[in-house]
Amino acid sequence: MSVTTSIHSDGPKAQGFIEKIGIPKPLVWGFVGLLLFMIGDGVESGYIAPFLADNGAGGETNAAVIITVYGLMVTLGSWLSGALSDVWGPRRVMIIGLTLWAVLQVLFLAVALPTENFTLMLVIYGLRGVAYPLFAYGFLVWVLGASPANRLGSAVGWFYFAFTGGLPTLGSLVASGTVPFIGPYWTFWVALSLVVLGGIFALVGLRNAQGGGRQAAPHITTGRSLIDSVAIAFTNPRVGLGCLVRVINTAPQFGLFVFFPTIFAVDLGFGTSGWLQLVFILGASNIFANLFFGVLSDRLGWHRTLRWFGCIGSAVAVLAFYFLPQYVGDQYWVSALCAAFFGITLAGFTPISVLMSLMAPAQKGNSIAVLNLGAGAATFVGPGIVALFLAPLGAGGVTIIFAVLYVLAGISVRWLQVPDEAQRVVEEGGTLQAFAGDPAATTGSAKTQG
Template sequence: MNQGLLGKLGLDTKMAVGFLGVLLFMMGDGLELGWLSSYLIDNGLSMQQSALLFSVYGFAVAIAAWFSGVLAEVMGPKKVMTIGLILFVVGTLIFLLVGIPTMNLAIMIPTYSLRGLGYPLFAYSFLVWLSYYAPQERLGTAVGWFWVSFAAGLNVLGAYYSSFALPYLGEMKTLWSALIFVAIGAFLAIYLNKDDGSNRRTFESKLDMFKYISKGITIAFERPKVGLGGIVRTINTAGAYGLVVFLPAFMMDVGFTRTEWLQIYGALWTSNVVFNLIWGMVGDRFGWRNTVMWFGGVGCAVTILGLYYVPFFLGPNYIATTIMAIIFGACVAAFVPLSALMPSLAPENRGAAMSVLNLGAGLSTFVGPAIVGLFIGTVGTVGILWIYSSLYVVSAILMVFVTLPKESKEKVKAVKIPAVQ
């Protein structure tokens, strides 16, 4: 890696351009997440229809995330990222030109789902490229930077941009502006960030190619540690995604305003973005598995309960609740070293291992809200948070068994990691 400022941060010029591209692409993808559902309901869809639209979208995300790793190895990351870009643009064009104006679910569901296929193919294929390009001893730092870019674009900058753009542009023009961010991001990540193709596999026949694609499924059974890692990744953000379904009502019952809750939630994800990088560096120095197990699993199990008990006992104490949200967001980020650990568990099938990890990321968007739907009527807010807390404890226990192969462990230990400045 090049030295200088970027080198000290665990980057080089090639990486930095790619990360900026991912950030802008995800910003375009995520700018509507906080308000599109309410807009569609206000303009003719029922709550059930809106839920169906986003459920199918989430299913598309999970499928694309699952196969992004092996496709990146079969076709090359650059080509798969380009396919993701095309699907996103085509889906957006039809969704905005025909779907929303007619409010026809038969058009809206498949076209919005094309958007859902687009971003995992783009972003997670870049992550596979990164797992080959970055040196083993700095891989945790590199994937930390990836998740900084990913989360900052999807969960933070997109939402903040919409908060400023909507009053001036309106909903439709704001949605159209997503294509600008996506186009610039793709240009940076695909065309300025040249892929040398060194991580693309060659196959003697199409049968061999399809057998390898199936690795995105079978690797979880052939390498049980990879399967366990996928389960841990599912638990990772299930709680964070589930919160938005039920916690706002609790917070406002306690006495917070809607604006205060949104600021608290924004602080959670801003903290998550910052600590995505910090935990990557910590994982490189003190162990990927230990970081995930203790700071991720155990940390989330404790801090997610604080989101209930702090306002329950202290009332609408904005500062105390914001601090608790910041700590929880930091603990959610402590799962970042999984992105370095998983490909190291199956070094000869890195793309397949990353596909399992990506599937877990996609499934978390189902699991979190599904738990709310199944149990909120019987156990209430505090019961849901205890379920999430228990799942985080389970993730910590599973990490006991997710150990590196001896040869990979020795390779990492043999390299002296420079101290984080």
């Protein structure tokens, strides 16, 4: 008999507003700080490439090299954030991320840009890519460990609401207001102020919250944790499968961005501005859907939400996004609805973070490290599929491949099983801190929603 992995809480009836909307009260200032931090980090996202090209990088090609290195460092930082949170604790990892971001930003603005030195820009800006994942995903480990297990979906939904609300959405909005008045260079300093302010809000507000310390057993060293953060994908096949599901989550999105601009801007005649508006619609719909599906998953079940709304929903949405506009022609509103639909269904993958932490609750950080590796791999896998199959199969064929991947992910959800011990914590409304330092606690059988 299958068992649902989402049990209603039997906690106190007199809940405050914060708890009712799914935010763990001790962590509330962490979410506020994360939003401010990510707004600051996202300020530059809309203009960094042309700014670098015109201010010392030596053209668009070199600017692209700098941004590529930055992206690789983001992937590295995303992995390290989980592995280091296990042995150093999320609080220390967040402090390191905040400090690195601030110091490297000052060096970038005070040294690299004024000298227009390409090498310095490459090294300093590239290294800064490690910083924001340490802060943001370090906090995610904290959220997963300290939130009531039966409300993890809501907590993770709020995490991604703050994360994506800042980067790039509100960050770009801030830049649109400051760049015309103070210029792009001084806007970078505004970004630094927002990041520091967000970091202070989070770390001061979380000073009394449980879950910020070491997660791993006393005998686990930093080197051991780094090795385990990769090995866990093989020693715990459920975690490895979860990583593949995370790759499939956004690989099609990155792949579509390779050839969809031509289809919508040129073939359908909407122009570059029309395509960029579709990207905004996709992103904006995803922000609020992350929160919605996070809360819904606690009631409907994490497996069901992931399978039907995330995997199967995205399969339908990606097909609609390509084929419906082709059928109706220049009806822009149809394309806008399809973009919003795809953004919403992508948010149906929100419970994958919850399931990854529950499948190995004594190694939450390492599980999130693997999850983040999957997120980084998606940026390469999606465009790689396009490079291999666009010429022989065409745009429609590539879109169908992406839809099939989503269906396969939906089928695989049945194997993302939760150990009995973790399931009991969910039913009792406890937190995953109960498993800190006890990897042997989750070696028993596992359950899922069938």
